[in-house]
Amino acid sequence: MLKKGDRLVVATHNPGKVREIGDLLAPFGMQAVSAGELNISEPDETGVTFAQNACQKALHSAKSSGLPALADDSGLEVNALGGQPGIYSARWGGPDKDFAMAMARVHSELEAAGATTIEQRAANFICVLALALPDGTCSTYEGKVFGSIAWPMRGKHGFGYDPIFVPKDHDITFGEMDPVKKHQMSHRARAFEIFTRECLS
Secondary structure, X not given: OEOOOOEEXXXXXXXXXXXXXXXXXXXXXXXXXXXXXXXXXXXXXXOOOHHHHHHHHHHHHHHHHOOOEEEEEEEEEEHHHOOOEHHHOOHHHOOOOOXXXXXXXXXXXXXXXXXXXXXXXXXXXXEEEEEEOOOOOEEEXXXXXXXXXXXXXXXXXXOOOHHHEEEOOOOOOOOOOOHHHHHHHOHHHHHHHHXXXXXXX
């Protein structure tokens, strides 16, 4: 159980994730510091599931820092593409993680698959949070948010695939949505809700 005032490493170099996780941790009085600030390297992600990759990152930061570490592995799963890009969501953007390129690939592959209706373009974001301790233990917490893929890209908020994802019962993308509202309903927020219930006093 973590408690107010504890230092916690956010095991990522992605500024968007650091910002979102930092915002979620703030009400609990946690002192969040990113792996990048501590000059902790990014480990190779060799897992075949989101949970395995999240634990790899969290354990690497926990062992490197001697502090509890929280990592997330998240991505976009598109039904018509057999769940792709999935764990390869960032890699669809190439070595520079160009998400405009990744979003264009999602669109072109949906077009090639003949997926043109909202129902055929169903998708979900998934987030697995992993909390690792320096002793090598790791626990995971999963959240999902369902919706569909839109084209063209819309909105300047968020990061990653947000400009093409329309959450269920909404008509705007995460990229168009007020960040506060997105935080309340995102896959990361849902995973975080489970994490806070089980880990934060």
